[in-house]
Amino acid sequence: MTFLFYIFAALALVGGIGVVVNKNPVTSAFSMIVSFLGLAALFIQLDAYLVGVLQILVYAGAIMVLFLFIIMLLDVQEEEKRRFPLIAALGAAGVAGGITILIVTVLKRSHIGDATIPKLATAEGPGNSDVHRIGELLFSQYWFPVLMVAVLLLVATVGAVVLSKKQLR
């Protein structure tokens, strides 16, 4: 099934390039969704069904809807007319190229390709899916970080409500 990997990897890459290249913000947002879908498919190919589905559910289904919502309410025309100076484009290309070279060199020296990675779901049947395993880990070994993240998110939500209120009584 290697050709499926190449199809979805290409999808993710094309989406990612589309985010940067397109001047229309709505098209950019859509390229990002395409990229997320490609990523989700890659996760599912690695037997990480939960991560893949959550990628679609949370990022493509919830966060990007809000992004798109805001972009559509703003004026798109003004953004389309904006010109970028050549030197900024060159700088961006330099940074991107540098990071690519860095990643490639690091990956070449490491031995990731040689290591055998155990599959996530080793056995079929009830209680053995990746959902069960992630759930068990989160609620036994990692219960404290989960709790902390939950509290943090609650604080952030309350903070957002407080900030968006114009007048505090």
Place this chain on the structure above:
Amino acid sequence: MDWHLIIAATIKIVVFVFLTTLPLVAMSVWAERRVSAAIQDRVGPNRVGPFGLFQAVADGIKFLLKEDFTPSHVRKGYFWLAPALVMVPALLTCAVLPFGSQLFGEKMVIADLDVGPLFVFAIASLSVYGIVLAGWASNSKYPFFGGVRSTSQMISYEISLGLSIIPLLMIYGELNLGRIVQFQAENGWALLPLWGEGLSVQGWILAIPVFISFIIFMTSMFAETNRLPFDLPECETELVAGYHTEYSSMKFALFFLGEYAAMIIGSGLAVTLFLGGWSLPFGWLTPESVDAEVPWWHGLIHIGTFFAKVIGLILFFIVVRWTLPRFRYDQLMRLGWVFFFEIALFNVVLTAALLWWFNRAS
């Protein structure tokens, strides 16, 4: 490459999605018109074929032959993309619904995923893009309002929809829809614990949170599929026709079909989670386990049972549409955020407490 797997999956996709769900969509449009006519004491479409049964075919031909008009002020690319984005997610979600037990040793589900309900929610959450794009690309004010309303409505109700089924998943301890149905076939449907292990004090007490879940789930489903009493995105009295005002011919038909397909998939999910899927009541003709051999005529009866239940729920959707008045927009948002969200959260805690108590007692 396992050719047997690929051929079996292709046959299942063609038969279940294209030869069953799509005709069911057409038939539910016909049923909607006949039922609404009966409720309003009219006759309804009864000219084409016996009882007007072929009205759907006539409508389809009409949609295909009418002029496909694209207004000059729209954003063309997205205008063309939007109807497809409504239709595709609705049909994609068919993939994980178990529409029967087994037939000739082949499981009657296209993809036997371990994250079934999550997959349905994930794909269904993508259908909002079609509507919001239609509203934005039409480039005129009523469709835009329709799109904006639809987005906020769908985001609000997705939360209570997701939370409402958590108590059920806690009771089943399982996210694989096939095994959920098998569990219900052996131990009583979630809403009807009358046999197996469900026929006990615990089973009956657990039916209370399940019933609360069912009400939240069905109401949120109405909001997700943009149907009356929650059809604010296309509310005729305020917005002409909402997000599809500028659409004509087959592009309009795709929105229409997408809405009905979403309704059918919603009914299918409700049947699978709450009403025992393909299983017959009282444990009749129940297979030994998920992988056990099932005689072919049992398999056919199971498929028939599933579709009978789905059609029953579709009729319920239709009757509700012609019975209730439309909500006001602020009422709709308040209902979602202030009532259903809290009730669903409370329901999760209640179920957890009940399960903990039962586990301690036994």
